[in-house]
Amino acid sequence: MSAKKTSSAPARSAKKAAAPASAASTDGVAPTDTSAPADAAEQEAQPLFSELGLSEPIQQAIDEMGYRHPTPIQAQAIPYVLMGRDVLGVAQTGTGKTASFTLPMLEILSGSRARARMPRSLILEPTRELALQVAENFVNYGKHLKLTHALLIGGESMAEQKEVLNRGVDVLIATPGRLIDLFERGGLLLTQTKLLVIDEADRMLDMGFIPDIEKIVGMLSPLRQTMFFSATMAPEIRRLADMFLRNPKEITVSRPSSVASTIETGLAIVDAKEKRRALRKLLRASDMQNAIVFCNRKRDVDVLCKSLIKHGFSAGPLHGDLAQSLRFSTLEAFKSGELKILVCSDIAARGIDIGGLSHVFNFDVPFHAEDYVHRIGRTGRAGRTGHAYTLATPDEEALVQAIEKLTGKPIPRIEIPGVETLEWSDEPRAANGRRKSARKGNAAAPAPQQAVPAPPAVAEEAIPAPRKSRRAQGGNAGGASTSTRRDSGLLPSAPDQPVTGFGNDVPAFMQLPRREKSVIPADE
């Protein structure tokens, strides 16, 4: 999204506060070579939006937003989407991914009008914030078109959303939960939805949304065009793509800039009780424009944010337990520059695109190493130098090692003046407590299972046996009328299926419920 991003920052700054317009590559497109000077001849060689086949109203909106050159994923994906092809995009936020589907979708949809309750296109996003971001994109690029959109997300009045749906929308942007909810209440028909976007598929997977997504895709016509985006192509994601897409054009774009070259990192080991003070020192020491501070827990977000405000910082909280209206207004205030510090959970670790972020602070070391990469990836975009500092406590060596192993390089240790720097502790720490319960589990598991009277092999065969015998009964010509009726209602068919195994004569002990669960001592 470098073209989009770099020009969106000044656009915002015009509205509100000062975003540093220091970017060397202000008009930059291909982020692959950030060191190259913005040479005039080179610029000529870059593709132009006007060559992509978008119609006048859309082109005009692009012009007005100050973009001339598409990013690599935009240049590659837009023509294929316009052709009606499915697209599999391996790209993350920061590459211009969103516009690579919103622009051609607007083009395709601009031909006709929506009908009541039947959205013509659907975009699935993992978080509400991302859904809002996509909606903004539609508003911006679609301002010279008469297309309607609806944002279908949780935490907001359903009545209003239903109202909009009833009038008919061209674009439906949704998080999975609310969409399914509304569908099940009958407020929505997806049979006419011929364009589908599944965004951030890898994150949907992490968040356990895939069953929901499968359900939603099942509501759509198989005669649809699908665009599927993911930052990674793990085997599981590949499997999903194969399931949802037909003959897709696969487009892979690399990260806008390598993390290493544009992000200056640092890590300080401090006492847990000193973390808030250490963070304040860091915040005051750095020439910070705006910063995100990540915490691992929602309640720590609240506590830390309050503390920062008390110490005179311009800070606002963001996590999933806050009211939706507050989530959006806080994010807006941060984007506009009104708020300098966003204290948040991992809700904002991925995807959210905030231009010109100068600093990221990890108040806690993230539990998963990949989250570290996602978190610090919020800064150092578009060729600018970003800063990412992490506070660790002495017992978090393992977490930090995991990060350093993943990124392939150590995080330079830093000292914070006035705060004592500690060493990693060599105490076995929490592992002790866990080993205790593990031992308990290991010792408990085999013994009670052997205590179950029937050997497992027999017990498993015993399960289908009663069903078979009942089925055989139902097939009996002169069976009792009541049981015949009941059985014919319960059992699918094949009354003449041959009786196997024990037939009607099932030994009584085998019909007893299996007991092994109750045998395991409940001492946890």
Next chain:
DNA sequence: AAAAAAT
């Protein structure tokens, strides 16, 4: 362990 998403 935590976070996200439906009420």
